Structures are given as C-alpha cells and as structure tokens.
Amino acid sequence: xxxxxxxxxxxxxxxxxxxxxxxxxxxxxxxxxxxxxxxxxxxxxxxxxxxxxxxxxxxxxxxxxxxxxxxxxxxxxxxxxxxxxxxxxxxxxxxxxxxxxxxxxxxxxxxxxxxxxxxxxxxxxxxxxxxxxxxxxxxxxxxxxxxxxxxxxxxxxxxxxxxxxxxxxxxxxxxxxxxxxxxxxxxxxxxxxxxxxxxxxxxxxxxxxxxxxxxxxxxxxxxxxxxxxxxxxxxxxxxxxxxxxxxxxxxxxxxxxxxxxxxxxxxxxxxxxxxxxxxxxxxxxxxxxxxxxxxxxxxxxxxxxxxxxxxxxxxxxxxxxxxxxxxxxxxxxxxxxxxxxxxxxxxxxxxxxxxxxxxxxxxxxxxxxxxxxxxxxxxxxxxxxxxxxxxxxxxxxxxxxxxxxxxxxxxxxxxxxxxxxxxxxxxxxxx
Numbered sequence: 001x002x003x004x005x006x007x008x009x010x011x012x013x014x015x016x017x018x019x020x021x022x023x024x025x026x027x028x029x030x031x032x033x034x035x036x037x038x039x040x041x042x043x044x045x046x047x048x049x050x051x052x053x054x055x056x057x058x059x060x061x062x063x064x065x066x067x068x069x070x071x072x073x074x075x076x077x078x079x080x081x082x083x084x085x086x087x088x089x090x091x092x093x094x095x096x097x098x099x100x101x102x103x104x105x106x107x108x109x110x111x112x113x114x115x116x117x118x119x120x121x122x123x124x125x126x127x128x129x130x131x132x133x134x135x136x137x138x139x140x141x142x143x144x145x146x147x148x149x150x151x152x153x154x155x156x157x158x159x160x161x162x163x164x165x166x167x168x169x170x171x172x173x174x175x176x177x178x179x180x181x182x183x184x185x186x187x188x189x190x191x192x193x194x195x196x197x198x199x200x201x202x203x204x205x206x207x208x209x210x211x212x213x214x215x216x217x218x219x220x221x222x223x224x225x226x227x228x229x230x231x232x233x234x235x236x237x238x239x240x241x242x243x244x245x246x247x248x249x250x251x252x253x254x255x256x257x258x259x260x261x262x263x264x265x266x267x268x269x270x271x272x273x274x275x276x277x278x279x280x281x282x283x284x285x286x287x288x289x290x291x292x293x294x295x296x297x298x299x300x301x302x303x304x305x306x307x308x309x310x311x312x313x314x315x316x317x318x319x320x321x322x323x324x325x326x327x328x329x330x331x332x333x334x335x336x337x338x339x340x341x342x343x344x345x346x347x348x349x350x351x352x353x354x355x356x357x358x359x360x361x362x363x364x365x366x367x368x369x370x371x372x373x374x375x376x377x378x379x380x381x382x383x384x385x386x387x388x389x390x391x392x393x394x395x396x397x398x399x400x401x402x403x404x405x406x407x408x409x410x411x412x413x414x415x416x417x418x419x420x421x422x423x424x425x426x427x428x429x430x431x
Contacts, residue, residue: 008032011068017287018280020061020231022199025209028227031193040065040194040229041073041127041186043080043179043201046104050254051111053266054243056282056314057231059115061196062124067284071122073192074112076105078130080178101130111253114318125190129182136181145181148214149207157203176207183208184215187226194227202230234281236274253318260319261352264327267311268304272297275306283313335422339396346414346426354425358415363429367394368402376417376425386419393418 004010004017009032015021031038042058044051051059062072078101109126116124154160154176160168183205186192195205205228212226234242243250251266252258258266270278275297279290293306308328316324330348333340340346349355356374363370368383371392377383384402386392392399394417395407409415415427 006068008035008038008069011065011070014064014068015061015229015231018064019277020057020064020281022230022232023202023228024230025206025224025228027224028194028229031223031227035069037069037071037122038194039071039073039186039190039192040196041075041183041192042196043075043077043129043182044108046076046078046101046108049104049107050252050257051108052243052250052252054234054250055253057198057234057242058196059112060282061229061231063115063284065196066116066122066124069122070194072116072124073186073190074109074116074124074126075182075186076108076126076128077182078102078105078128079133080129080175080182098130107254114253127186127190129178129185132185133178133181141177141181144215145177145184145211148211149177149180154207157207159200159203176204179204180208180211183226184211187212187216193225194229196229197231199230199233202228205230234277255319259352260315260323261327261330261348263318264311264315264324264331267314268307268331270307270310272301272306275310279306279310283310285309285313334424337418337421340416340424341396341410343411343414346410346416346428350414350426350428354423356425356427357430358427359430363406363409363415365406366402367392367399367404367406370394370406370415370427371399371417371419374415374417374425374427376419391420 004014011032012021012024012029040062042062044055044058062074066072078098105126105128112124112126118124154173155164157176160173160176163172183192183195195208197205209224209226209228213224216225236242250258251263253263255263267278276290276294279285279293283290285293293309296303296305311331312324312328315327326344326348330345330352333342333345334349334353340349354375358370358374362373368380368387371377371383371387371394372380376392377386380402383392387399387402390398390400394415395410396416396418397407406415409427409429413429417425417427419425
C-alpha cells in the first residue's frame with residue numbers, strides 16, 4: 001500500500017510517484033521537510049478568456065501543493081501577457097489591450113476556483129503582474145533587474161536558443177528578466193519562496209532564483225532564499241504537446257468554448273497507454289485507486305473502466321458533479337444499442353453528435369427519404385441496401401421496408417436514427 005505524508009515533507013514524494021517532478025532546485029526538499037509554512041506560485045497566460053487542459057498540469061501542481069499545506073499563488077501575467085514568452089513557442093503572442101487582459105484575468109480566476117481553495121490561512125491568491133510591472137520605469141528595470149544578468153547567461157537558456165534562428169524580438173528576449181522581477185517582487189512583498197512551472201520554464205525559474213540570490217542573499221542559516229520546481233512536459237503518443245483534440249483543436253475549460261460533453265468525451269477517448277498517466281496527473285485519486293484501475297486496463301481493456309473514472313472525475317472538478325453525471329449518462333446512452341427516450345438526454349446530445357433537423361413534411365414521408373435527407377446514407381440505393389439488411393432503426397423501431405412510415409418523434413420533437421450497431425444521429429424538428 002502506497003501512502004504519502006500529508007504535510008509539506010511528502011509533497012515531492014507524491015509528485016515523484018505521479019510522474020510530475022522534472023526538477024527541483026537545491027535545498028527545496030530540506031526546506032519542505034522543516035514543515036514551516038511556505039507560499040509558491042505558478043504563472044498563467046491571460047492571452048485568452050479560458051484555460052485549456054494543458055493548463056491543468058500547473059493547476060494540479062498548485063492543487064497538490066495546497067493539499068500538502070502550501071499556500072498557492074496563481075500569477076496571471078497581465079503584464080508579461082502584453083509581451084509574450086518564447087518558451088516552447090515558434091512565434092510571438094498577439095499583444096492585447098489592458099481592457100481585454102483584465103476581462104481574461106477575471107475569467108481565469110473563476111476557473112481556478114474550481115480547483116483551488118481560496119478560503120482560510122492557506123487560501124489561494126490570484127495576482128496580476130501588471131500591477132507592479134506596469135508602474136516600473138525603464139530606468140528602474142535596467143538598474144534593479146537588468147544589471148544582474150549578462151547577455152551570455154541569457155543566450156544560454158534553451159527557451160532563447162530555440163528561437164534565435166527563427167527570429168526573436170528584443171521584447172520577448174526581455175521576458176526572462178520580467179519573470180525574474182515577478183519572482184523577486186512576490187518574494188519581497190508576500191514572502192513567496194517557490195516558483196513552479198513546466199520544464200520549458202526552468203531557465204526562467206532559475207533566472208529568478210539568481211536575481212533573488214544576488215539581491216537578497218542567503219538566509220542566516222546558509223539555506224537558499226528561494227526555490228524552484230518544474231513539471232515534465234506531457235506529450236501525446238505521437239510526440240505532440242498535450243492539450244489538444246485529435247483534430248488539433250484546444251480543449252478549453254470554459255463550457256462556452258468546449259462543451260462539457262465534448263470535454264468528457266475527450267478524456268473518455270484516452271488511449272490505454274495514456275490513461276494511467278492522466279489519472280496520476282489530473283486527479284487526486286490515491287495510489288491504491290489508480291493502481292486498481294491500471295489493473296483493470298490490463299485485465300478488461302474493453303470495459304474502459306479507467307477512462308470512465310478519469311472522464312467523470314476531471315469533468316466533475318471542472319464543470320460540477322451534476323453536469324458530469326449528466327454528460328456521463330448521455331455518453332452511455334449514445335453508445336449503447338438501447339434506445340434513447342429521455343428528452344433531456346436528447347437535448348444535451350443534439351448538436352454534440354451527428355445531428356440534423358427535419359420538418360413535418362419529412363416525417364410525413366418515408367423512412368427511406370428521411371434516412372437520406374438526414375445524411376445517414378449518401379444515396380437512396382445505399383439506404384435501400386441497409387434497410388434490406390436490417391441496419392436502420394428509427395426511435396428503436398426497426399425499418400423493414402423502404403416505404404415504411406417514419407415513427408412518431410419523441411416528445412413530438414426528436415428522432416434517433418441508428419445505423420448499424422451503435423452509430424446514432426439525433427434529429428430535432430425545425431421550429
């Protein structure tokens with residue numbers, strides 16, 4: 001049985017077990033072992049109104065930090081978001097105006113509240129670096145930050161090297177210094193001792209440690225004044241960065257940008273090779289629970305028990321338990337050979353899966369005609385062959401003849417066309 005110390009001393013052990021620890025700076029393990037209160041922060045990009053599932057890596061890093069007794073601080077980069085970060089990118093971000101950034105910051109704060117506890121002595125805090133970077137003059141920046149870094153030191157960072165040949169503006173080149181200034185500011189004003197981020201941010205994190213060391217000095221006991229922690233970069237089986245659908249679209253936390261049903265389906269479709277990793281990274285399930293699900297994948301892969309548990313857990317945390325249960329039930333109904341008769345389920349599925357509209361004239365016609373007009377089949381001849389083979393069902397009524405009438409719509413509103421064993425199309429009457 002695997003278990004972890006629930007206090008700060010157990011944080012790194014849990015992150016190691018979950019596969020979420022890429023690097024930790026010297027002295028961090030000893031600092032956590034003291035059990036003294038500690039604050040740590042991670043930065044988030046506010047260039048859009050929503051986080052995406054790639055953002056869940058640092059979000060869960062802060063969540064585990066808080067579970068072990070740390071105070072998480074989410075830094076939303078309203079200042080650096082107006083400039084851009086070269087880390088892991090091939091091009092600069094679009095520069096946004098202050099009003100747009102402020103709206104995005106508020107939206108991201110609301111999403112973080114689903115994951116972090118903002119109440120009590122260890123309550124999470126959201127800060128915006130525009131609040132201090134916006135008032136910093138060029139003279140202050142060069143005198144207080146720039147003079148502590150050499151150009152060769154900055155050029156040696158991987159995040160800069162990757163972009164040099166493709167072109168890197170001075171604006172983005174300065175990002176490392178601005179992020180270092182953030183760390184120092186939080187260290188001075190809020191006692192923040194730790195910065196966290198992805199492996200591609202390690203160069204920026206260590207630059208912040210260097211700035212704090214140069215300007216604050218070591219503690220009286222000789223320990224470092226600040227610390228860094230990095231998570232590995234999570235990749236898909238194809239080697240691409242985690243966080244997008246098979247079509248290459250981002251999966252957003254905002255339900256208006258990615259519906260809860262599509263969000264749930266993304267996790268449900270996780271490959272068997274990945275689901276164990278995702279359970280470790282994106283849930284707080286215990287090792288015993290996760291290892292039992294790992295065993296299920298091996299013993300009964302077709303049951304997809306691990307994927308169902310993952311999808312339900314992540315969707316419940318992101319969109320609420322009631323919504324998660326609704327979309328899980330809708331997903332089960334969609335892929336079951338049984339009929340779907342629940343109106344709420346049909347309303348949820350309409351537009352999420354292959355859908356169509358129909359008219360009163362359509363349902364006054366034949367089953368053959370509506371099977372073609374709904375795009376269930378490409379032609380009348382294809383539809384006839386399918387009907388002759390017993391492969392077309394409408395509202396759980398098997399169509400035996402191309403001239404059969406269309407069954408009555410469910411609740412006078414929906415038709416469910418099933419072709420083959422499980423493929424279903426949802427139709428809704430045109431209003």
